Amino acid sequence: MASPYSDLDRPPLSSRALSRALLIPGAFWSRLDVRAETGSTNADAIEAAHHGEPEGLVVVAEQQSAGRGRRDRQWTSPPRAGLTLSVLLRPGRPDREKGWAPASPAAFSWLPLLAGVALREAVHRVAEVDASLKWPNDLLIKDAQSHVGKGAGILAEMSGEAVVVGIGLNVSTRADELPETTGLPATSLRVAGAAHVDREPLLRALLRGVADWYEGWREADGDAELCGLLAAYRRGCSTIDQDVRVLLPGGGELTGRATAVDPDGRLVVRTADDRDHHVSAGDVLHVR
CATH class of the missing domain: 2.30.30.100 (SH3 type barrels.)
Structure with a gap:
């Protein structure tokens, strides 16, 4: 049977398999929305927040047509070559069931750094590459020749008392598909010689890591030092x-x-x- 996908090494994400793994009783994530294409996963999650969506939403897109980074820079990637996702958090809301008080708005700036720690850990564990965090929002990846490039970016946006954190990671992007940059060159897990470039294990590890760090941060009332987040960020920060x-x-x-x-x-x-x-x-x- 002919495949509907032009790149056989870039299969689509399985919404059913991901939901079975992540949307389980007692888990943090509440809804997973996997889209074939969208303008911006951050915009989609912000719209959901406007309509009262509770925290725990994950929006994943196989392709973005209007993805952006900090200072409205464009973030582009070939279809199914990366992980492009946004998560909806509501750190300012109390959660009586979990015993969480509202986090101080002053602590919200830790959320993109928290996502960076989880991303670095997932890339280390699953892809087996050398990665570090460039303050405040980039993941740097080093190849076997010690060449360093930007492999991922993180963008956090507030919408009322909600915070949407977007992550874009280049996974199987080939060297000739990487965009031109003015600073560090762009790279991908594949270009850096990653042991594995299967997106589903990466996404599961990333989301579980974000949930674990976020829950610990909320339990510590947004104190990054108390929950160990500050130490973890410092360990991984190459800046x-x-x-x-x-x-x-x-x-x-x-x-x-x-x-x-x-x-x-x-x-x-x-x-x-x-x-x-x-x-x-x-x-x-x-x-x-």
Whole structure:
């Protein structure tokens, strides 16, 4: 029988198998929406939030036509070559059944970093590649020749008291399919020589990791240090101990040495005058 898919090594995700694995009694995830194509999974999840969807929704798209990253940069990938998904969280709502108090809005900035920790762990465990986190929202992947490229991006958006976290990971994208970039070159798990590029185990591991870290973070009332999230992020962050140039919102610029990520999730940059600056947002360039 002829296959309806032009790339036989890029089979579609099985919504039924994923639902059986993830939507189980007592699990965090409540609904899984796998779409063949959409404009933006973040936009879809935000629309669901507007209609009262509870937290625990996952929207996955085999292809996006209007995916975007930070500063409205476009995120593109061939059909079924990556993982493109968004999750809906409501950290500001109490959960009496689980004993969760509302998390402070000041702690919400940890949610994209939390997703980064879960993504790095899933890629290490399933794909068996060397990956690290570039503050605040990129996953860097290193190949056998120690070449480093950007393999994933994370974008968190607020909608009222809901937070939607979007993740885009290049999985089986070939070198000639990767987009041109102005900073670090783009890469994929396949280009980096990953041991496995099956998307379903990666997606299951990623979502279980996000749920585990999020539940621990909520149980700690949004305290990233208490739940171990701060330590895990610091362990996986390659920005720490790098000379950096930070492009700040509004057009400012900061150069210095990244010395830490603080308990609020901010990057600590020590400038030449020996002053520490706590940066909450900005584009970071690793200066070599």
